[in-house]
Amino acid sequence: MDSYSYYVEDDGEEIVYNFTTTEATYSVYFRPNEYTKYLESYPHLLRAAYGFGFFQFPHTSGSKIRPDAKIQYTIDTIILDFFSTQDNNTVLLYHCDYSDGRQDSRSCKFKKWYSSSSARATIKKHEINIETKDGKGDITNHYIGYLSPYVNSEIDIAHQEFDDFSATLADENK
Secondary structure, eight states: OOOOOEEEEEOSSOEEEEEEOSSEEEEEEEETTTTGGGOTTOHHHHHHEEEEEEEEEESSTTOOOOOOHHHHHHHHHHHHHHHHTSOTTOEEEEEOOOTTSOHHHHHHHHHHHHHTOGGGGTEEEEEEEEEEEOTTOOEEEEEEEEEEETTOTTHHHHHHHHHHHHHHHHHHTO
16 A cells, blocks of 8 residues: 655654645654653663654544545554664654543554554554543543564663553552
8 A cells, every 4th residue: 555645844853744635634743852751760761762643633624534544554654764764772652642531542543553554563562551540530541652663672671661661650640
């Protein structure tokens, strides 16, 4: 399958890949300092991690975007392109947006995309769910995870630091 054409912007603070479909414009970002304040105790992730995410801007306000497999393929292609420009020990950290309560759906969609992606042969995905309570006792699920090339010689260190980091977040929010 072909991907949508995309272009890259790098302003020194973040790297953004942009592409447009008939229904929306998409931005896929990689931010080296996205999680810096949370990773001070995790030297490998502090050095090797980028915040990763993507969002869409529908062409028509309030419109629902129809499923389009080419979007998934384009994001796969962008991730592979990004990794090809980085050190093999790079790790992409992500946190499914929870602001509208649809984080469960986002996590499921990302899992489905990954399971059908040809990139899964070269990129490891690891995700966990952290439950947090607000002041009223309401529970919110947070899906956080990482992507990293299997050729990452420090993948075990990244995995351990990520799990330790996740456990710290979970303990702080109980």
